[in-house]
Amino acid sequence: MSALLQKVVEVAAAVLQRPDGTFLLAQRPADKIWAGYWEFPGGKVEAGETAHDALVRELHEELGIEVLTAYPWLTRVFTYPHATVRLSFFRVTEWRGELYPHEGQQFSWQQAQDVRVSPVLPANAPILRALELPALYAISNVAELGVESFLIKLQAQLDAGLQLIQLREKNLTPERLRELAVRTVAMAHAAGAKVLINGDLALAREVGADGVHLTSLQLAELTERPSVAWCAASCHTDEELQRAQRLGCDFAMLSPVLPTQSHPGAAHLGWERFSALAAGSSIPVYALGGLTRAEMSIAWQRGAHGIALLRQAW
Numbered sequence: 611m612s613a614l615l616q617k618v619v620e621v622a623a624a625v626l627q628r629p630d631g632t633f634l635l636a637q638r639p640a641d642k643i644w645a646g647y648w649e650f651p652g653g654k655v656e657a658g659e660t661a662h663d664a665l666v667r668e669l670h671e672e673l674g675i676e677v678l679t680a681y682p683w684l685t686r687v688f689t690y691p692h693a694t695v696r697l698s699f700f701r702v703t704e705w706r707g708e709l710y711p712h713e714g715q716q717f718s719w720q721q722a723q724d725v726r727v728s729p730v731l732p733a734n735a736p737i738l739r740a741l742e743l744p745a746l747y748a749i750s751n752v753a754e755l756g757v758e759s760f761l762i763k764l765q766a767q768l769d770a771g772l773q774l775i776q777l778r779e780k781n782l783t784p785e786r787l788r789e790l791a792v793r794t795v796a797m798a799h800a801a802g803a804k805v806l807i808n809g810d811l812a813l814a815r816e817v818g819a820d821g822v823h824l825t826s827l828q829l830a831e832l833t834e835r836p837s838v839a840w841c842a843a844s845c846h847t848d849e850e851l852q853r854a855q856r857l858g859c860d861f862a863m864l865s866p867v868l869p870t871q872s873h874p875g876a877a878h879l880g881w882e883r884f885s886a887l888a889a890g891s892s893i894p895v896y897a898l899g900g901l902t903r904a905e906m907s908i909a910w911q912r913g914a915h916g917i918a919l920l921r922q923a924w
């Protein structure tokens with residue numbers, strides 16, 4: 611039967627995460643297809659179940675644990691020779707009970723940047739990459755803080771664990787922007803953090819940044835993903851979010867979720883709409899607009915990978 615005619619098998623999978631960010635992979639037992647491959651615990655959604663129901667049941671059956679907190683995360687459709695699967699991934703951060711391999715499977719706790727077991731199921735490579743992304747995406751605010759004050763605050767945030775920064779300064783001359791980019795990248799890299807440059811691929815390459823953050827205009831015009839390690843895009847609509855996925859972006863920023871200080875009366879998505887858009891996304895989505903760090907767990911409940919902050923980041 612051709613892949614197109616195959617029915618889609620619904621699967622729920624759990625990224626069990628410990629507070630230090632490590633997550634559990636399990637090795638598929640000998641009696642299953644793709645035996646020996648490493649996967650996130652989970653399994654097929656049965657008739658009458660939601661993906662969340664299936665997740666709770668599978669983790670009970672396979673690992674003997676009770677799920678306490680599961681955030682909806684990425685959805686990925688993948689065609690194997692044996693089936694087309696729609697994988698609904700959840701991040702499970704709290705559970706009750708000791709993990710026990712009820713199907714005789716091997717377990718291994720892994721770190722996103724350094725996965726040491728193989729082979730991993732083919733559909734899971736982008737999922738492992740998505741796990742490299744932190745919960746907070748900080749957008750520069752030199753426009754309001756000035757260069758020196760921004761860099762002092764940047765250092766303080768890097769010291770406190772900031773890992774991902776977007777340099778977005780529309781009002782600097784090219785020379786001053788370049789100078790700022792060089793300093794920002796040097797400071798970030800010394801702390802093991804990544805910098806994406808808004809809108810300027812040439813500058814990103816020139817200063818050795820980790821990638822580029824596409825404006826929605828660039829997203830509309832580009833036909834190929836820029837060849838950089840990390841490529842993100844600003845999205846405001848379902849269409850833009852779809853486009854970011856088709857282009858091969860690594861993650862998206864979806865805004866404005868709530869009214870913002872800069873555009874108080876402007877239309878915003880609201881959490882309902884945000885979660886409807888984020889629900890089907892195969893790439894991580896950061897929520898932006900009118901948020902503070904205190905909204906992180908609301909954002910997770912709504913399907914965001916994390917939040918992006920501008921003023922509030924500093």
Ligand SMILES: Nc1nc2c([nH]c(=O)n2[C@H]2C[C@H](O)[C@@H](COP(=O)(O)OP(=O)(O)OP(=O)(O)O)O2)c(=O)[nH]1
Nearest residue numbers: 621623642649650651652653654695697731733734
């Ligand atoms: N559990 C899980 N399945 C995955 C992952 N990635 C991935 O492509 N899959 C695919 C492999 C399988 O085709 C399908 C899951 O089916 P399964 O055979 O494990 O489901 P199940 O536990 O309900 O097994 P069974 O009772 O039907 O034998 O999803 C993953 O990370 N975790």
